[in-house]
Amino acid sequence: MTGLPVITIDEIRAVAGKTLVLDTVRAALIAHAESRTQVPPPTHLAFEKANGECHVKTGYVDGSPYYVIKVASTFYDNHRLGLPSNSGSMLASSASTGRPAALLAEDGWLTAWRTAATGALITHALTADNAWVGVLGTGLQARLQIEWLSTLRPIPSVAVWGRRSEAASQLAHQLRELGLDAHPARRREAAARDCVITATASGSPLGSAHDFAAANHITAVGADMPGKHEVPAGLFAAANVIATDDHVQALSHGDFGHAVRAGAVAHDADIPVGAILRDEPYDRSSLSIADLTGVGAVDAAVASAVLGQLLGS
Amino acid sequence: MTGLPVITIDEIRAVAGKTLVLDTVRAALIAHAESRTQVPPPTHLAFEKANGECHVKTGYVDGSPYYVIKVASTFYDNHRLGLPSNSGSMLASSASTGRPAALLAEDGWLTAWRTAATGALITHALTADNAWVGVLGTGLQARLQIEWLSTLRPIPSVAVWGRRSEAASQLAHQLRELGLDAHPARRREAAARDCVITATASGSPLGSAHDFAAANHITAVGADMPGKHEVPAGLFAAANVIATDDHVQALSHGDFGHAVRAGAVAHDADIPVGAILRDEPYDRSSLSIADLTGVGAVDAAVASAVLGQLLGS
Numbered sequence: 001m002t003g004l005p006v007i008t009i010d011e012i013r014a015v016a017g018k019t020l021v022l023d024t025v026r027a028a029l030i031a032h033a034e035s036r037t038q039v040p041p042p043t044h045l046a047f048e049k050a051n052g053e054c055h056v057k058t059g060y061v062d063g064s065p066y067y068v069i070k071v072a073s074t075f076y077d078n079h080r081l082g083l084p085s086n087s088g089s090m091l092a093s094s095a096s097t098g099r100p101a102a103l104l105a106e107d108g109w110l111t112a113w114r115t116a117a118t119g120a121l122i123t124h125a126l127t128a129d130n131a132w133v134g135v136l137g138t139g140l141q142a143r144l145q146i147e148w149l150s151t152l153r154p155i156p157s158v159a160v161w162g163r164r165s166e167a168a169s170q171l172a173h174q175l176r177e178l179g180l181d182a183h184p185a186r187r188r189e190a191a192a193r194d195c196v197i198t199a200t201a202s203g204s205p206l207g208s209a210h211d212f213a214a215a216n217h218i219t220a221v222g223a224d225m226p227g228k229h230e231v232p233a234g235l236f237a238a239a240n241v242i243a244t245d246d247h248v249q250a251l252s253h254g255d256f257g258h259a260v261r262a263g264a265v266a267h268d269a270d271i272p273v274g275a276i277l278r279d280e281p282y283d284r285s286s287l288s289i290a291d292l293t294g295v296g297a298v299d300a301a302v303a304s305a306v307l308g309q310l311l312g313s
Numbered sequence: 314m315t316g317l318p319v320i321t322i323d324e325i326r327a328v329a330g331k332t333l334v335l336d337t338v339r340a341a342l343i344a345h346a347e348s349r350t351q352v353p354p355p356t357h358l359a360f361e362k363a364n365g366e367c368h369v370k371t372g373y374v375d376g377s378p379y380y381v382i383k384v385a386s387t388f389y390d391n392h393r394l395g396l397p398s399n400s401g402s403m404l405a406s407s408a409s410t411g412r413p414a415a416l417l418a419e420d421g422w423l424t425a426w427r428t429a430a431t432g433a434l435i436t437h438a439l440t441a442d443n444a445w446v447g448v449l450g451t452g453l454q455a456r457l458q459i460e461w462l463s464t465l466r467p468i469p470s471v472a473v474w475g476r477r478s479e480a481a482s483q484l485a486h487q488l489r490e491l492g493l494d495a496h497p498a499r500r501r502e503a504a505a506r507d508c509v510i511t512a513t514a515s516g517s518p519l520g521s522a523h524d525f526a527a528a529n530h531i532t533a534v535g536a537d538m539p540g541k542h543e544v545p546a547g548l549f550a551a552a553n554v555i556a557t558d559d560h561v562q563a564l565s566h567g568d569f570g571h572a573v574r575a576g577a578v579a580h581d582a583d584i585p586v587g588a589i590l591r592d593e594p595y596d597r598s599s600l601s602i603a604d605l606t607g608v609g610a611v612d613a614a615v616a617s618a619v620l621g622q623l624l625g626s
Contacts (some may be wrong), residue, residue: 002414004319004402004418006317006319006416016413027399037435040356040357040358040369041354041356043353043354043356043369043371044353044374045349045351045353045371045380047380047408047411048374050408050409050410052408052409052410052411054371054406054411056353056356056369056371056382058356058358058367058369060358060360064397067360069369069382069384071382071404071406071413073406073411074411075409075411076411078428081410082414083410086411087406087410087411087412087413089317089404091384091402091404091416093367093384093400095360095363095365095389095393096363096365097363097365097386097388097394097396097400097401098360098365098367098386098387098391098399100384100400100418102401103319103404103416105317105413133328145340223520236495239335258460292397
């Protein structure tokens, strides 16, 4: 194994275009919906003293040349050392021989892009093409959700809310630079848009069910751990379509799980995101909620696609 | 992360001496017994068509500079391609910042050595210094169990049994070359030794409780997955001491779990291997069984010790 290729983020950026990532993520989500994947439960380590955490996701899409173990960490005090908070590596091994094929030093970018792609695909599938969009959250993923959706279709208007109003102004400015009609907004204005995207690290719902009453669709990407919560449980009771990227993870880690535990909705009320993407066009006349937690098999598919470009598959 | 060091097996061999590994494994097992470790559940992938499997273990010993994710695979048909069946890599990251520190391309050797060290330490602790030894199994781990025990003390006699008698003759020959008095034996002779080591991939017990009746101690290293089984359940009922390297894994993956499910013994009848190593000398007057499944925190400790030698800790 001497000479294992370590793929740098620049090499990854050079080949991981939006079209490749979108096509790969769509196919992987459909495969996952059809049980043509292996996704063992994610595992975690916690480092209290260093204020850090590590998440390990393993995944495989049947027939793919590689299986992938992803190690992603966030150490919240790294900025004091002049280091990025997020670290991420994916180890890809041959699904024919088990031999390690490459380490992708993706530093969280492939994860960010597959989350953006998943969100954009399901938001696009479940909302009208002319929907006005509200986004709750001002971080990298909030920006990417809008940016990637805008590659799938024009977005007439974006209202941006964040806890810190300067951050909302800044994101709105960035989106205007991309040619979008975006402005900072109050929370209730953003939550009342036809299409709402939540991308925060919130530990409690971002509003009451009443606050979201005007929304026709919500894509929730923030809640990916048991302690996180964005969409109020009551709203799930009103939803006609509940889409999850992974049923088991959404139950244990996502907003859907909060709603089930609150008794708002049955534990089997969700359908796979991949089934909706496969069966488009889908009913868009009544409330839909997409709850995304991040699927190891989708990580594996994106890493495999990148390696396919770089090494040949 | 460009320039992540990939540590080759030759570099690992140069610093991973038996003393370093034994001291490290002993300290890690004691830390684990005292809940000073993090060991998320191991996860698995299975590749039916390629006849392979992959196991992912994550671990951390409190206060260590690194946490470690180990990816170990066995692809049983690799010999047809002229490749080794086993592949293994450990990704070590900083427990202060989460940044990847090194990839150890250990190809299963660190796992083999920590298993050998764990077995040797607990066998040494629970048997008389002049005990005659029987070993069931003729693979790498069978040989290493004897070899590493012999570094802790002289072994007067070794009886080797294997399903294939040529393999037993060959291992006995290898052990004689190390200066040991070893010979191939019938199964019942090896199982009747004062000290018995089982290191097979067997899916059913290697004999009846009666076959093992003369044994005063058994170290079982083979059963590390739900489908594997070496020591008959009935024997656990007769044991005065049941030692497990990890309680939860031994229940789900080990011989101890088979015995509990068979009703032979209570689910909390075991004590940690690390507690015995800490509290030596231990009662050796009646039957003891050590059931080893492999602990991610011990992997992490050994990898950290190797990196400490190579990179400075």
